[in-house]
Amino acid sequence: MAPIVPPAPCRAEIDLDAVEHNARVLVRHAGGARVMAVVKADAYGHGAVPVSLAALRGGATALGVTTIGEALELRSAGIDAEILAWLYLPSDDARAAVEADVDLAIPSPAHLDTVLEAARRSGRRARVTPKIDTGLARSGISLEEWPAVLERLVAATAGGLVEVTGLMAHFAHADDPGNPVIDLQVARLHDCVAQARARGLECPVNHHANSAATLTRPEDGFEMVRPGIALYGLDPVGDLGADLIPAMTFSADILMVKRLAKGQGVSYGHIWYAPHDTTVALIAAGYADGVWRMLSGRLDVGIAGRRYPNVGRVCMDQFVVDLGPDPDRTIRAGDTAVLFGTGAGGGPTAAEWADELGTIHYEVVTAVRGRASRDHVLRGRHATGDRQGDAR
Incomplete structure (x- = not known):
């Protein structure tokens, strides 16, 4: 087999x-x-x-x-x-x-x-x-x-x-x-x-x-x-208030959760050091998948309805987010982190990424690529599953 x-x-x-x-x-x-x-x-x-x-x-x-x-x-x-x-x-x-x-x-x-x-x-x-x-x-x-x-x-x-x-x-x-x-x-x-x-x-x-x-x-x-x-589903002007629904949700698995001691540097170049004992999560996406390296330290992800900030540099395959010194104990490897999506419940959006990058959300959604699969969902069912394909 x-x-x-x-x-x-x-x-x-x-x-x-x-x-x-x-x-x-x-x-x-x-x-x-x-x-x-x-x-x-x-x-x-x-x-x-x-x-x-x-x-x-x-x-x-x-x-x-x-x-x-x-x-x-x-x-x-x-x-x-x-x-x-x-x-x-x-x-x-x-x-x-x-x-x-x-x-x-x-x-x-x-x-x-x-x-x-x-x-x-x-x-x-x-x-x-x-x-x-x-x-x-x-x-x-x-x-x-x-x-x-x-x-x-x-x-x-x-x-x-x-x-x-x-x-x-x-x-x-x-x-x-x-x-x-x-x-x-x-x-x-x-x-x-x-x-x-x-x-x-x-x-x-x-x-x-x-x-x-x-x-x-x-x-x-x-x-x-x-x-x-x-x-x-993306507003072409930014404040039209049209009844549009973002169609793409970009997410990634949590690879691991680990404790860090105060003063520990994170990721390449140690551009961020833990200000206190804390817990971090490793997210399974990087700039090869469409998570821009320029967003290092400037993006949040949504996990279980809360936002958590990226710390340290975004790498080719992964990046780190800070769960804080007293994290939600239910967060574990295999859970999903939303990188951007509809913005429901205050979650991150492609427009936020565009603002941070000084570009337009057109460029953000078309940049999702590499190992990212693309799953099409219709009325709660997978219409076409491409779990092994890319999201060109």
Whole structure:
């Protein structure tokens, strides 16, 4: 009989009911516009296929990814909803996307060349979404390039090579709702849509809004919104008060509990010394799993409903927390420490980590990796267990 491999000592539990709930919240905020759930980067580290299914159950009608590979993964899983991919090289062969009915963004004239060639070679009409640079100055067709690209799109549509589903763009300041650049970007995309429609392109579904704009600007007048981080229950602005539920809980096993004498240094470099006799717990996660070394001495974990501070440096595989001189005697090896989660009962959150790191919670949840397994839970049951896999 083969030996039993122990489960991963740290894990990201994904609450699919929370994802579905958040999708319903976003549908309500969309003001009648369709919702494209952004599930790029393996659904922000939450698992692209199960999250996509939960978002669709919650009322989303389309899915957004970056790469063609991400889109084809969803198709391979049997998902037949509308999927848009918007990050690929002009030198890429886009036939697989066209043949799988994946919509492709067109962020430059060279990308249009690529998609037209794929349509010719596959013998199928490509569904395309021209991406306009309305002010982010990242990828996108410039306003100066747009008239010439529009001419080519009109000709390609007449020739049966493409169907223009609509135009898209990305905001630069949506997380700062009063910024005047937002209004300028909205006006520019509306102008480009009007120009396309004047040339006979229907452009039925246009979109600019990310999570922040979905929750703060439902009146922008486009036919679709494209939320990402809010789908995972994280507030894109920080104080919107939207009814969102964080979907990821990152936790780890307690490896051991031990007493320390006053003056004992802890972990590499002894950057912390016990100020008195105390008890510490060793937590089975480190920077190889997504616990940032820069958080050393700056993070708390939740154990049995109480918060305990990290002491000493975070290591590759583990870190230490101080249980205090008179600890809860029921805490023992094998118990669970919550690194971040919903914040219920005052527990730690991904937003707290982001504040300490001087970054955004997007980066925190997508950084959970390495040995961390990913468990998907649906209505209290494990929907897909990946106890040996990673939480990319």
